[in-house]
Amino acid sequence: MSHTNSVDSLVSVAVPVNPDKMKRYEKFADEIAALIRTGVLAPGQKVPSVRHASRTYGVSPSTVFQAYYLLESRGLILAQARSGYFVRELAKRPLPEPEVSARAAQTSVVDVSELVFSVLGSLKDPNTVPFGSAFPSPDLFPLARLARSMSHAVRELSPHAVIADMTEGNADLRRQIALRYMVSGVMLPLEELVISTGAMEALNLCLQCVTRPGDLVAIEAPAFYATLQVLERLELKAVEIPVHPREGIDLASLEDSLARLPIKACWFMSSLQNPLGASMGEDKKRALYDLLQRHQVPLIEDDVYAELYFGSQPPKPVKSFDREGLVMHCGSFSKCLAPGYRVGWVAGGRYAEQIRRLKLMTTISPSVPAQAAIADYLQHGGFDRHLRRLRHALETQQASMLASAARHFPASTRVTRPAGGYFLWFEFPEQVDSLQLFQLALAQGISLAPGPIFSATRRFGNCARLNYGHPWDAQSERGMEVLGRILASF
Amino acid sequence: MSHTNSVDSLVSVAVPVNPDKMKRYEKFADEIAALIRTGVLAPGQKVPSVRHASRTYGVSPSTVFQAYYLLESRGLILAQARSGYFVRELAKRPLPEPEVSARAAQTSVVDVSELVFSVLGSLKDPNTVPFGSAFPSPDLFPLARLARSMSHAVRELSPHAVIADMTEGNADLRRQIALRYMVSGVMLPLEELVISTGAMEALNLCLQCVTRPGDLVAIEAPAFYATLQVLERLELKAVEIPVHPREGIDLASLEDSLARLPIKACWFMSSLQNPLGASMGEDKKRALYDLLQRHQVPLIEDDVYAELYFGSQPPKPVKSFDREGLVMHCGSFSKCLAPGYRVGWVAGGRYAEQIRRLKLMTTISPSVPAQAAIADYLQHGGFDRHLRRLRHALETQQASMLASAARHFPASTRVTRPAGGYFLWFEFPEQVDSLQLFQLALAQGISLAPGPIFSATRRFGNCARLNYGHPWDAQSERGMEVLGRILASF
Structure with missing residues (x-):
């Protein structure tokens, strides 16, 4: 599918704009964002000053300004009075990445449907913290338009x-x-x-x-x-x-x-x-x-x-x-x-x-x-403008969940850091049984998608998928904290 | 499913009305309509006078009036000045009913899909007389509401x-x-x-x-x-x-x-x-x-x-x-x-x-x-009111198609006379090949559904289904005439 990051003034035309035509400042912002996501620029770290960046990367100071402004609106960096920009609350000690999954038996008859339905059935309560949901928050969509x-x-x-x-x-x-x-x-x-x-x-x-x-x-x-x-x-x-x-x-x-x-x-x-x-x-x-x-x-x-x-x-x-x-x-x-x-x-x-x-x-x-x-x-309707907003919201929410996981989850937890979407995949310490985790969390009003529902052979028993597609708030933070306590109890 | 024929003033309530509560004149109209449909009252025949009907059936004259007015609006009878009401142009010589289908081989592997798709594919031209269509005319639906x-x-x-x-x-x-x-x-x-x-x-x-x-x-x-x-x-x-x-x-x-x-x-x-x-x-x-x-x-x-x-x-x-x-x-x-x-x-x-x-x-x-x-x-929205209108329109259109078939189709044609819906099933003389009829008719801008697409064993080779779900007009009449000529050529 096609996707564009054209400027807002262009989005009302029906024909999507070629991504190659994106503004220089947007490209520069993306480069910095990638450095942050991959941990090159760590949380709390100062990003290059405007003067330094302009000189080093051969872009005009106004381009750098615009890029930093964009990154700030995306929630990735934070301006501190008279000190410049700093990487936001991304994990102090970022959790490492999981490893590639092992090879399974050659072929398998699939028999997971019952388990999936029992998990999905548990998601109906609207008061549950929806980490197990398959959709992003509907509030992120232009439903009125x-x-x-x-x-x-x-x-x-x-x-x-x-x-x-x-x-x-x-x-x-x-x-x-x-x-x-x-x-x-x-x-x-x-x-x-x-x-x-x-x-x-x-x-x-x-x-x-x-x-x-x-x-x-x-x-x-x-x-x-x-x-x-x-x-x-x-x-x-x-x-x-x-x-x-x-x-x-x-x-x-x-x-x-x-x-x-x-x-x-x-x-x-x-x-x-x-x-x-x-x-x-x-x-x-x-x-x-x-x-x-x-x-x-x-x-x-x-x-x-x-x-x-x-x-x-x-x-x-x-x-x-x-x-x-x-x-x-x-x-x-x-x-x-x-x-x-x-x-x-x-x-x-x-x-x-x-x-x-x-x-x-x-x-x-x-x-x-x-x-x-x-x-x-x-x-x-302005599809491309909506998409840019949606992507930025999800990127910010991912950062919040990653930071929260680093604060509350065991240090030996591993986690993915995807360049899009609204799911994180957590690999917990060996002794964690994610089906049990699922039950215990649900009893405290928190849903999640346990690892075994993602496998024909019920593997990934110590893994779980968490949805960060909902605006991050105190309830989300509390949910992560509770999950952290349950994880510690294993 | 439930259905009601309550008076119009009741239809805006959400709860459907019990059909037992229909008005006396509606019941009486239905009884007369059934006599017409089954041929007891033949086309051109005078329906009982108001005085006679009132005396014979024990209903008030005003009930008879209302019933006849309803039947006239349904297109089943026609008022003639100073002579009373007459059954409308239903077949002068009504075509007989088909017989029950013969028993087929005990079980059959079904292989008819290709044939069906080739027939359906032919229905796309909006200028075709849509006797082959599977839907009634969308003009009969309350799309604006x-x-x-x-x-x-x-x-x-x-x-x-x-x-x-x-x-x-x-x-x-x-x-x-x-x-x-x-x-x-x-x-x-x-x-x-x-x-x-x-x-x-x-x-x-x-x-x-x-x-x-x-x-x-x-x-x-x-x-x-x-x-x-x-x-x-x-x-x-x-x-x-x-x-x-x-x-x-x-x-x-x-x-x-x-x-x-x-x-x-x-x-x-x-x-x-x-x-x-x-x-x-x-x-x-x-x-x-x-x-x-x-x-x-x-x-x-x-x-x-x-x-x-x-x-x-x-x-x-x-x-x-x-x-x-x-x-x-x-x-x-x-x-x-x-x-x-x-x-x-x-x-x-x-x-x-x-x-x-x-x-x-x-x-x-x-x-x-x-x-x-x-x-x-x-x-x-007034669902029940819409349904009554739709049913009456279809009933009228059925009468028109039956009459037209009697005028144009071979005398040995048999046809159903269903108490609803928008399809007639024609059984033509033995020598008619309905797949060939389908091709010849299509060449003249008329679609129909040939018999064999309705059978796992490709039977009903001399049958066809015709849709009367579209308001009857000169084009419909011409379509039946052309079909009649093709049928005669077999």
């Missing part, structure tokens, strides 16, 4: 379109999505695009398109729990591929599995993988594509967090290297714009027509008014 | 609900649906109700819930083509049960099949069956339930045309006799209120929880704004 787009769209909807749009999808929406692909470097023939009832439906249809019960599917370990549930429902067997917490799946391991096993499809999140937050680099994505192309194994690329990257450069999807329609690239507006509207899509490559037919046989169509509302919003 | 409900609903939607409603469905909508069940005599525990992305998703989920690939499913012959496509997709085998064109499935045949074959589920439309329009009587529905209960075979009751009955008495679903949660009753707003919104439901009986879980694993949720809009409309 969307409502205006909806009102406008349904008034304009022709009776003919109400029926016709069920087969093909809303034409404006399809065009807008294709445009965003174009800007991000993927020239997508419109026929490849199938609008779906959220990405979840698209992923289901893709998988049904290329597998039959009993087939092998390569997935990540740890993987998004719904992936496991879908495999279980379709009676598919999982081949778990280890994932590096920053760099994504282990290609050598995948290559080995592809050589030895009749894998029928891969289902990977190449950017901001759930739950680790890992993003593969461009070269690695290209290498992954080449490997799959050699084996002629289709890739279902689950890219629902595509718009939630930090910094200014949107990660390219593996789809951008696809020369022969082998990649089914699934996206959604649920995590970045309109939760509950249930509008997603797949750029289905050579499988698009078959996916479209499967869709007509299962749900027929996503809601036509919801499609029309999002199309209207994309054209007139 | 719905748009107001949508605007109101999205403005009121809380950020919390946008996420929470995905798991449980909109609470108001669930309550409104349960209320309508209650009025129609089904006391439905709210937990049984699962909101879905149209009835199509509900039907898919129900089937997945109670079958595995290779299983046998009893369906109607002819059956709704999507039923066949779904069976094909899920690799289920069909046991075709013959259907009487007025009374529905042949119970003896079903009983025989249940005794001999390991049937895992039945998928039937007990009212206004698509394509025949047959509706089982209450006693037969009860007998069907008892039969299935003895064999402990679940029924998926596809009741999407429930609201489109003619007359005043809503047909009861088989679900109303369900004592032990064996019936999954699927309904939808797509055919009676809000096409394109994609909101349906299933009252899932003992399978409800499993259906809900399957839904969370496939599409997660139907669109939350669409649910909220329909909930708002049900409370404030």
Whole structure:
């Protein structure tokens, strides 16, 4: 998907702006932000003075000023009167990163659904601290502006379109999505695009398109729990591929599995993988594509967090290297714009027509008014401006949770530091049983997603995924403190 | 589902009105309408004078007047100055009814999807006379009023609900649906109700819930083509049960099949069956339930045309006799209120929880704004008033198509005369090949649904389903004339 960091004055035009055109000060701010995120610039440390930075990096003092102002608004640095800027309360003693997951048994029958439902069922109480939630706070979305787009769209909807749009999808929406692909470097023939009832439906249809019960599917370990549930429902067997917490799946391991096993499809999140937050680099994505192309194994690329990257450069999807329609690239507006509207899509490559037919046989169509509302919003609502705000909010909240974890969690805890999204993955000391942790925390009004729901083989028993997608407040801080006390009791 | 024919002044209240409370004149009008529909009162024939009717049937003259006025507005009778009322242009020589379908081979692998898609693909041209369409004209729906409900609903939607409603469905909508069940005599525990992305998703989920690939499913012959496509997709085998064109499935045949074959589920439309329009009587529905209960075979009751009955008495679903949660009753707003919104439901009986879980694993949720809009409309929009208008429009249009068919089609054509819905099923002379008819008609800008797409075994080669759901006009009349000429050429 495409993404832009154009200046605010440009965001009201419908065509997304090329990220290469971003302002110099934004680029500089991103470079500093990356230094902070990776711990090069430690919490409490002074950032280079304007004069020093201007001289050293060859940018004008006003560029540096603007960049620091931006970083301050993102919550990454703090101005102190007469002393300059300092890195904010990021961990005093940052927790280290987890290591790459070990290899699992070769293939596994998946049987995790019951466990997942019991965890999800526990999330319903709105008074619970929502660290276990799968969504960012709905307060971060422009729901009022969307409502205006909806009102406008349904008034304009022709009776003919109400029926016709069920087969093909809303034409404006399809065009807008294709445009965003174009800007991000993927020239997508419109026929490849199938609008779906959220990405979840698209992923289901893709998988049904290329597998039959009993087939092998390569997935990540740890993987998004719904992936496991879908495999279980379709009676598919999982081949778990280890994932590096920053760099994504282990290609050598995948290559080995592809050589030895009749894998029928891969289902990977190449950017901001759930739950680790890992993003593969461009070269690695290209290498992954080449490997799959050699084996002629289709890739279902689950890219629902595509718009939630930090910094200014949107990660390219593996789809951008696809020369022969082998990649089914699934996206959604649920995590970045309109939760509950249930509008997603797949750029289905050579499988698009078959996916479209499967869709007509299962749900027929996503809601036509919801499609029309999002199309209207994309054209007139200021999507790129909203996205910049959302990314900045999530980046700030990540910093707060990381800092809080460093204050309250055992020193031997490891944690990821993803360049986007709204999840942290914690690896606790060996003796912690995260299912037990889950129960104990819930009894104190705090939810979390325990490690074993992310594994076909119930591994990651000492891990948990925590959601930082909600504005950080005293309740969040108290939640972390309570978790810290429970962790200490193990 | 519940249905009411209360007077207009009552329709704005949210609670649907008991059909028993309908006015005397409405009942009397329905009795006369039934006489017309079944041919007792022939076209051109004078209906009893007001004085005569009042004396004979023991109703007041003003009741007779009101009833005749209603029948005139429904297009069934015509006032002629100083001569009284006459039955309108229904067939001079009404075409006879088809006979019950013959029994097919015991079980069949379904392979009809390609054929269905090629037929459906031909329907896209908006200039085609839409006799092949699966929907009534969208002009018959209160889209502007719905748009107001949508605007109101999205403005009121809380950020919390946008996420929470995905798991449980909109609470108001669930309550409104349960209320309508209650009025129609089904006391439905709210937990049984699962909101879905149209009835199509509900039907898919129900089937997945109670079958595995290779299983046998009893369906109607002819059956709704999507039923066949779904069976094909899920690799289920069909046991075709013959259907009487007025009374529905042949119970003896079903009983025989249940005794001999390991049937895992039945998928039937007990009212206004698509394509025949047959509706089982209450006693037969009860007998069907008892039969299935003895064999402990679940029924998926596809009741999407429930609201489109003619007359005043809503047909009861088989679900109303369900004592032990064996019936999954699927309904939808797509055919009676809000096409394109994609909101349906299933009252899932003992399978409800499993259906809900399957839904969370496939599409997660139907669109939350669409649910909220329909909930708002049900409370404030005048649903029952709209339904009465819609039913009357369809009844009039059916009369027009029947009359036109009698004028233009070969004398040996047989046709159904359903008490609702918007489809007629034609059985043409033996030598007519309806797939060829379909191609020839399409070349002249007329669509239709050829018989073989309604059969797992490609039977009904001389049959076709015609849609009368669009306001009857000169183009419709010309379409029938052209079809008549093509039919004569066989």
